[in-house]
Amino acid sequence: VDGAHLPALVIGTGYGGSVAALRLAEAGVAVQMVEMGMAWDTPGSDGKIFANTTKPDNRSFWLRTRTKQPLSNFLGFPIDKDIPKYTGILDAEGFAGITVYQGRGVGGGSLVNGGMAVTPKRENFAAILPSVDAGEMYGTYYPRANAGLGVATIDPNWFESAECYQYARVGRKHAQRSGFPFVFVPDVYDWDYMKQEAAGTVPKSALAGEILYGNNYGKKSLQKTHLARATATGKVAISPLHKVTSVAPAAGGGYTVRIDQFDTTGAVTATKEVTADRVFFAAGSVGTSKLLTRLKATGALSALNGEIGKGWGDNGNVMCGRANHLWDPTGSLQASIPTGGIDNWAAGGAFAEVAPLPTGIETYASFYLSITKNPHRAEFTYNPTSGGVDLNWQTAWKQSGIDAAKTIFDKINAKEGTIYRTDLFGTYKIWGDHLTYHPLGGAVLNKATDNYGRLYGYQGLYVIDGALIPGNTSVNPFVTITALAERNIAKIVATDL
Numbered sequence: 001v002d003g004a005h006l007p008a009l010v011i012g013t014g015y016g017g018s019v020a021a022l023r024l025a026e027a028g029v030a031v032q033m034v035e036m037g038m039a040w041d042t043p044g045s046d047g048k049i050f051a052n053t054t055k056p057d058n059r060s061f062w063l064r065t066r067t068k069q070p071l072s073n074f075l076g077f078p079i080d081k082d083i084p085k086y087t088g089i090l091d092a093e094g095f096a097g098i099t100v101y102q103g104r105g106v107g108g109g110s111l112v113n114g115g116m117a118v119t120p121k122r123e124n125f126a127a128i129l130p131s132v133d134a135g136e137m138y139g140t141y142y143p144r145a146n147a148g149l150g151v152a153t154i155d156p157n158w159f160e161s162a163e164c165y166q167y168a169r170v171g172r173k174h175a176q177r178s179g180f181p182f183v184f185v186p187d188v189y190d191w192d193y194m195k196q197e198a199a200g201t202v203p204k205s206a207l208a209g210e211i212l213y214g215n216n217y218g219k220k221s222l223q224k225t226h227l228a229r230a231t232a233t234g235k236v237a238i239s240p241l242h243k244v245t246s247v248a249p250a251a252g253g254g255y256t257v258r259i260d261q262f263d264t265t266g267a268v269t270a271t272k273e274v275t276a277d278r279v280f281f282a283a284g285s286v287g288t289s290k291l292l293t294r295l296k297a298t299g300a301l302s303a304l305n306g307e308i309g310k311g312w313g314d315n316g317n318v319m320c321g322r323a324n325h326l327w328d329p330t331g332s333l334q335a336s337i338p339t340g341g342i343d344n345w346a347a348g349g350a351f352a353e354v355a356p357l358p359t360g361i362e363t364y365a366s367f368y369l370s371i372t373k374n375p376h377r378a379e380f381t382y383n384p385t386s387g388g389v390d391l392n393w394q395t396a397w398k399q400s401g402i403d404a405a406k407t408i409f410d411k412i413n414a415k416e417g418t419i420y421r422t423d424l425f426g427t428y429k430i431w432g433d434h435l436t437y438h439p440l441g442g443a444v445l446n447k448a449t450d451n452y453g454r455l456y457g458y459q460g461l462y463v464i465d466g467a468l469i470p471g472n473t474s475v476n477p478f479v480t481i482t483a484l485a486e487r488n489i490a491k492i493v494a495t496d497l
């Protein structure tokens, strides 16, 4: 409400924001959450809330007139198409050297992601978050995050026989024949529901290829977990289609927060101003970094320190496909939820998810999303000419990630006598090196903030999302983002309120 005075305002409703809202509410604090995306609680004309991956429509993309699918081509043909401009669910945000995919809506990235819920190996943790006590994380906060998110691993017996995981079994066979460990990857998808999908007794989601533009059934997004619990306390209000544009110290204490409300075409319909005693930046790595970089440069938060905008990484994301022999079909029915990965982190700096290619036809392709130890870090800077924020990531920096991924796939190709697919990311282009799904950093823990996310320079301002993590988690990031948020909010609730 315009003019309101709030004890706590949370910017964004992804993992960090949802954990903050839930724990603050449980401690008795009233919380206002502000989310630029839609609520995603109302079915469209087809009776479904979310669009299918194979049939993108207006619901699929954030304010674009043409789709920008991660796999831009198939069998040599471009597959992007025109769509009506709408506040859709997946943002393909373009910077000079990289496209950063992000979820938009109540639930943030949990709406669009694959639900792969991976806790890093403990021996890798010191490199991920050097200032954080590993004993506390592995003893308390990773277990708390996994329990809260509803993380589980596929029934291994079912995995062996399920038609929809033939692609994963082929991926395992090829990995193991080249001497690489294949590990099951836990997920927040309801595995019992998926069994029922396979049996044909419930409406299909993972087995209908739903993923990038939302899952209508089966996936435990934040809407079903932390956010449901947060709103059930009666102390949390969520305003969708509202975007925070400014935070600045208020004359009488606390912070003045400016918020634009807009309609589904993206047109601003109202501008509001509220005062908040505490503000939690949980707009995601890119959203939080852009806001803080601009607010520091334009003087609204000029006392923020010189670490703002720094330490951003792509979690080493690169994609590739391999062309299998005709005796190694990967199946026309592919569950959209990955179940396994190839772990060559210690030896080659790569952890490769065996990913689905749910086209509905036999493709003889194995498809992979690799997380690699790419050492490059980029910086956000304010651009006074455009009024926007730039990111200086260079496409050429992906070569480190490609080299790491090649430690796995060059070997598998040599062993199997197979080749890379060249038709998925353009014509004769092997590597999906133009994108990331895993933006991390920009307001790094213990650098831009203290060791619990309190922004230096301003009492009552906090960062509590992926912006805190300096660029890489060695595996998919949301469990670590959730666990770190649980750790930080526990400290904040205990000492700051």
Ligand code: FDA
Pocket (backbone or CB within 6 Å): 011, 012, 013, 014, 015, 016, 017, 034, 035, 036, 037, 101, 102, 103, 104, 105, 106, 107, 108, 109, 110, 112, 113, 114, 115, 116, 117, 118, 212, 242, 243, 244, 245, 282, 283, 284, 285, 287, 288, 291, 437, 438, 439, 464, 465, 466, 467, 476, 477, 478, 479, 481
């Ligand atoms: P997150 O991005 O979730 O939330 C930020 C929210 O803030 C968004 O809802 C955004 O709209 C909102 N916002 C931004 N600016 C705002 C403003 N100014 N005002 C108001 N609201 C604002 N990870 C993983 O571990 N396993 C996986 O399988 C996958 N798969 C995957 C697939 C795809 C396609 C994507 C795009 C991403 C993944 N990820 C993933 C990554 C994972 O989803 C991501 O790391 C987390 O969602 C990040 O959580 P945060 O809390 O940092 O922000």
